[in-house]
Amino acid sequence: MTDLATTPRPRRSSGLLAFLIRRSPLAVLLVGVFLVAAIFGPWLAPHSMTDTNLTVALQPPSATYWLGTDPLGRDVLSRLLGSAQVAAQAFLIVVLIGGIFGTALGLVAGGLGGILDLVVSRLVEVLQGFPTILVAIVIVALFDPSLTNAMIAVGLAAIPDFARVSRSVAIQLRDREFIQAARGLGAGELRILWSEVLPNMVGPLIVIASFDGAQAVLWEASLSFLGMGVQSPAPSFGSMLREAQGYLAIQPSFAIIVGIAVSGVILGLNLLGDAISDYLDRGGK
């Protein structure tokens, strides 16, 4: 992102998709599979996600159970499809919290400047890098371990990222001609921020959403692994790996398969962020 301010509004999305397929086919493939699994998972699942059957516990991949079974005899593939849906929920919660609060803070701070900017920048500086796990521990201790509560902590941690980017774009745009023109026409500062500045930072914000979305999936897995997120019997990448840990010596393929699946989702989102960032750097060409 060399020059955020010259970034034009995103063109037709078909141009972006064509660019992404050329630039990073792996990202498109991984994110595509993730989205299909998250949206259509319940219909695609060959077996039940939660029904246990101890007679087929911990089986290796086979014709009936393509990716094997877990310690309670549940189909791993079906539970991975369910996990994808949970990961997508984690993504949405984190990006919504970080995106709405972070962007609003950064927009107002960068656009209006002055003492407000000073306070917001300091706050962002202070919060950036603060151990997410500590916030998660307090929230989960106060309320219950659940996906939403765990992801609120991660969403709070995403606020500084969105605030930083939107602030820097707002500062770059503040004195550009079209903003001054709007000001000359009598538009209020907040209205200018909303209808002139905000649409021009959609690109960089999508890049941050992609990276923080990858973090959200990673954190969902970590916190559920720790028992602070999704609770069994509901499937999630983290709770499956938690179940797998006790059986590393007996059936390591269970842990290996789940790990590859969650890594694939995170890798796809990270690569997608890189590729979209490239697209914006080249002015959408």
Add this chain to the structure above:
Amino acid sequence: MVKYLFGRVLGGVVTLFLVTALAFFATAFAPGNPASVLLGNMATPERIEAITRQLGLDQPLPVRYGIWLRETLLGNLGTSNVSFKPVNDLLLAAAFPTVQLALASLVVAVVIAIPLGLILAQNRNSWWSRPASGLITLGISVPGFWVGLMLIVLFSVTLKILPSGGYTPPSKDLWLNIRSLILPVATLAIYLIPSVVRFVRVTAISVLREDYVDTARAKGTAPAAILLRHVAPNTLVTTITYIGLQLGVLISGAVVVELIFSIPGLGRLGLNAVLNRDYPVVQGVVLLAATGYVAVNLLIDLAYALIDPRVRAR
């Protein structure tokens, strides 16, 4: 420099204030009246009221926060709801393994990541530069705790050369202590390395574009000498700050690693406290970890000011 340091200390104080507020709320809004929890089955309405007044629980929240803050600053963190041991003792016992794990991992990660990042920057136009960047992205994407599980499969289950968990204090047996920490430290270091390598690479590439590097090159200085004498020092200064920012990642990672390898550290203490709703311990762990985080970041800022003359002059 005074102004710079003043700003940093102020930032640290603000963080700590937010953290104490957070930790306070963890108990103030915890379900269940502490007075009735304390009294257990001896609770009568009169006794609960007496204890409530004695603990200051009938006061408005800001006053309660003040009372709580005074007790905390005096080092009175209360007793565990579960084991009934003083929180101070629990924290003290758990702090050593965590500090040992975190420090060792940080040193290993930095020693590997910084040279790697510099080499990648130096060879940014070679054919293996792109696959190497791909590998870094892969490293950032793979969950650290899964790497830990895979290391257990490889070294404990298959090769049977390292323990899959447990912790021996160094005072008891130094060799066993080191053996018990190899896999946890490797897990945490592998978790940190990719992002540090990426940062060092990007920073070093921008340093390589500076005029003084061109001048050195024009004078005929060997590329390796340029890298060591001009690029490395200027890269390191920024990298120190970045590592300060990674401290939160290190703390979060340590919690997960302690759980996987059953290390009796702060992370496991805090985690068990959360799941048992042992609020005084939750509070103690959060306070201690956050204070450590703020203190180390302040030290890093101080080091930064001492190393970089441009900051010193401010």
